[in-house]
Amino acid sequence: MKKFINEKDDFIIDSLKGFARAHEDSVDLSLDPIFLTRKEINPKKVLLISGGGSGHEPLHTGFIGKGMLDVACPGHVFTSPTPDQMIAAIEHCQPESGVLFIVKNYSGDVMNFEMASEMIDFDHQTILTNDDAAVINSSYTTGRRGVAGTVIVEKVVGSLAELGGNLIACKNLGDKVNLHSSSIGVALSSCTIPAAGKPTFDIGNDEIEFGVGIHGEPGRKREKIKQAHLIVNDMVSAILNDFEEKSLNLRDSNGILLLVNGFAGTPLSELYLIYNAVAEKLKEKKIHISRSMVGNYTTSLDMAGASITICLLDDEIKKHWDSPVNTPNLRWDNENV
């Protein structure tokens, strides 16, 4: 393992301190227990709190700010944060319009957030994101995993909360965005948890893991590497099938939001190459891309690979996607909205 690291056990804390210093104008870091909040807390709005294992940066810490999250609780690498972190963060913010938990659907995250929600005296709701189309037999297992679609949920719900939407409205919009989003990932390499020091899984030099999760969980199949457009074909097919199963029509006039997300070990040039292949495929299918985003938004430590997320837009989702956002890692100012 070759990494920028001081002491293994200090990896997360050292990184968070750097994050807080780099964004000291907008974000506050609390160390015991660990949570991050906006510098200026507005107790009148619905408090949006997310969190999860570290290693997926900029998710979730990088999305704290106006128009998106109020609080993020990072856990250890790939390990859910603990209830005391969420409880302390909520008590620090003293929200008057309720608390909305945005939780990726993993057993650990679900249980820790559930324990926190049982222990607070504030109105609360939870959005569980599960946009990963790779997990097929969902009724049998814990269910689909929450992956890069979570960023879209956080952005869109963040906008509504900022504009004064109430707890239930925010929860319902989040559920809708989640339903409207499907993702699929492919890994070219494994990833190494700093404290473990060894790659999470073994993968041959000529192999890819199709349908990989953001913790290096196995996906649908292991196969030989092939040309990018062929890999993309399989990925897009998996997503289109998923929308078909959800009975959602992607040829809707509002079009889609296309997110090509890197897992951090793949250069932007390759992500754009993927984008090009996806766009070509969608054009064939007469699916209109009306919004797009390319970059590392939901990463998997140092894994090489990428995921594709398609979110079916409607007027409401589009409006809240376009609205201004000001966070360390997502920022735009759209005056027309």
Added chain:
Amino acid sequence: MRNDSIIKCIDSVAQCFIDSEDEIESLDRAIGDGDHYINIKRGSFALQAIKSDLKGLPIPDTFKKIGMNLMSSIGGASGPLFASFFIAFSKHIEDRESLQNFSLAFSHGVESIMQRGKAKLGDKTMLDVLIPVSEKLRSLTDAGCEIKEIIKQIDLVAKDGVLSTKELIPTKGRAAGLADRAIGHIDPGAKTCQLIISTVCDELK
């Protein structure tokens, strides 16, 4: 069971985890995501760090503190599950507990894990160790078995439970995505529970 023997168990379990690092890690890398050992080690170190606070506490309070400490130190899926066990256990254990009372508290602990994790026997989880252990504990204490024999049998049941996970298909947690690719692998969470139970059995012998 006395307060100081609980503290002794905390040390032996922590040592046992350190001795079993390679085994737990390789199980977890096969069907998990490679962080299980790190998390339980963090939990066991966190408990060692509060040993002086535990000293002299009544038995129920000792276990409650253990549960709350694990809740805020482990994280992941193991954290809430271990925490739920000890918090439920602490609500039912009496300060001067009998074997019957211990067995009852244990079954409430296991029940609480089932509720929190929404899992049952055969899901390839820690419950494949804990449920058989809980049932054995109950039948042996009901039969008025003596403690030495109970300890011996519980240890065996725990070890059988771990082996039983090998052929199961996971439906909960990170391994669930693997489905039948996980057949042939022992569940790391079940292994951890067996190690704890076997270590405590050794300590109480």
